Amino acid sequence: MRIVIAPDKFAGTLSAVEAAEAVAEGWRSVDPGAQTRLLPLSDGGPGFVEVLHTALGGTLHEAQVTGPLGAPVPARYLVSGATAYIESAQACGLHLVPGDRRDPGRTTSRGVGELIARAVADGARSVVVGLGGSSTNDGGAGMLAALGAEPAEALSCGGAALGRLPGAVGLDAAREAVHGVSLVAATDVDNPLLGLHGASAVFGPQKGADDDQVQRLDAALAAFAEATDPGGLRDAPGAGAAGGLGYGMLLVGGAVESGIARVLGAVGLAEDVSAADLVITGEGSFDTQSLRGKLPHGVARAAADQGVPCVVLAGAVGVGRQEAAAAGIAETYSLVESAGSTEAAMSRSAEELRKLAADVARRWSGARTGAAGAAGDSSAE
Numbered sequence: 001m002r003i004v005i006a007p008d009k010f011a012g013t014l015s016a017v018e019a020a021e022a023v024a025e026g027w028r029s030v031d032p033g034a035q036t037r038l039l040p041l042s043d044g045g046p047g048f049v050e051v052l053h054t055a056l057g058g059t060l061h062e063a064q065v066t067g068p069l070g071a072p073v074p075a076r077y078l079v080s081g082a083t084a085y086i087e088s089a090q091a092c093g094l095h096l097v098p099g100d101r102r103d104p105g106r107t108t109s110r111g112v113g114e115l116i117a118r119a120v121a122d123g124a125r126s127v128v129v130g131l132g133g134s135s136t137n138d139g140g141a142g143m144l145a146a147l148g149a150e151p152a153e154a155l156s157c158g159g160a161a162l163g164r165l166p167g168a169v170g171l172d173a174a175r176e177a178v179h180g181v182s183l184v185a186a187t188d189v190d191n192p193l194l195g196l197h198g199a200s201a202v203f204g205p206q207k208g209a210d211d212d213q214v215q216r217l218d219a220a221l222a223a224f225a226e227a228t229d230p231g232g233l234r235d236a237p238g239a240g241a242a243g244g245l246g247y248g249m250l251l252v253g254g255a256v257e258s259g260i261a262r263v264l265g266a267v268g269l270a271e272d273v274s275a276a277d278l279v280i281t282g283e284g285s286f287d288t289q290s291l292r293g294k295l296p297h298g299v300a301r302a303a304a305d306q307g308v309p310c311v312v313l314a315g316a317v318g319v320g321r322q323e324a325a326a327a328g329i330a331e332t333y334s335l336v337e338s339a340g341s342t343e344a345a346m347s348r349s350a351e352e353l354r355k356l357a358a359d360v361a362r363r364w365s366g367a368r369t370g371a372a373g374a375a376g377d378s379s380a381e
């Protein structure tokens with residue numbers, strides 16, 4: 001059997017690469033002759049550089065940049081040909097901020113700008129920045145400051161300060177720093193910068209903001225938008241990704257693209273799917289959100305387009321059989337159910353995923369050869 005294994009990360013327990021490897025190992029333990037094609041994926045958030053490196057090869061460059069709270073953090077970016085791939089979460093990700101220090105009023109995207117500057121200095125003609133999983137809400141102001149925007153200090157100290165900037169914002173030097181470079185924001189969401197569906201309201205709470213702070217952060221971003229762009233960039237889809245980093249990139253001539261589309265294109269999913277008998281995708285929590293354009297949904301659509309069955313192996317499954325079927329998903333399998341508890345699924349995630357994949361292999365390879373245990377005779381609901 002030819003299997004394409006294309007999962008997202010299981011946030012908090014397995015990277016996409018680890019998840020894909022565990023599924024492949026589990027499958028091959030039952031069906032050693034299977035041809036497994038591993039295509040770990042990312043939507044632009046954490047894992048972006050690792051999955052593109054797996055798919056494209058290229059060279060990883062190490063850097064030390066300003067982290068979300070100001071202290072330096074290590075970050076790796078990928079260079080493949082004349083294109084550099086940067087993962088904003090490596091410089092300002094939520095995972096870099098301990099739970100008791102989360103404060104989207106203070107965290108900065110400055111390190112992202114440092115990575116862009118470094119890639120451009122290395123000679124990149126195209127810079128693709130994955131956006132998502134951030135701890136910030138600074139409209140990309142810190143990133144712009146690292147590229148030369150003024151007043152640098154006030155722009156670098158987080159989203160709260162944007163409501164009281166000491167003077168006009170100067171963007172010329174930042175624009176000049178990326179002049180002639182194709183700059184792409186590969187975003188995990190298409191939210192605008194401001195308002196009910198904006199960065200602060202939708203993603204502020206997961207970064208530690210309460211209702212009052214959400215209001216203040218939204219007002220501060222609105223003031224920043226007034227000071228930087230009289231046009232409609234604030235309303236552009238994706239401007240609100242990564243705490244408004246999408247907006248900041250638009251200000252210096254960047255283009256917004258779907259991170260999922262960028263990654264699926266880069267890894268050549270459609271081509272591999274066309275030669276497959278089964279596609280396996282997955283993520284930590286497969287819920288109704290997942291069916292609104294998240295990675296497993298994109299993979300399922302690619303499989304459905306080619307008439308290839310697709311199954312989901314997820315940490316937890318919160319989608320019913322009918323909803324899944326409507327999205328082109330033949331079966332869903334839950335690690336929590338197969339491991340017996342959330343605790344077991346989370347603490348022994350790789351091992352439990354291998355076991356679950358072996359079980360799925362028994363069902364699906366058995367079904368193909370007409371053996372007992374037809375595919376899909378049991379699944380998590």
Ligand SMILES: Nc1ncnc2c1ncn2[C@@H]1O[C@H](COP(=O)(O)OP(=O)(O)OP(=O)(O)O)[C@@H](O)[C@H]1O
Nearest residue numbers: 009010011012013283284285315316335345346349
């Ligand atoms: N091994 C696991 N077993 C059971 N549940 C898991 C496991 N790993 C992660 N999870 C659950 O999945 C959640 C994370 O979901 P997921 O990996 O889909 O990412 P997310 O935070 O929803 O981000 P994204 O928007 O990128 O999908 C965790 O909070 C946890 O509840």
Ligand SMILES: O=C(O)[C@H](O)CO
Nearest residue numbers: 132133134241242243
């Ligand atoms: O980083 C964030 O704010 C979310 O992942 C949306 O982009």
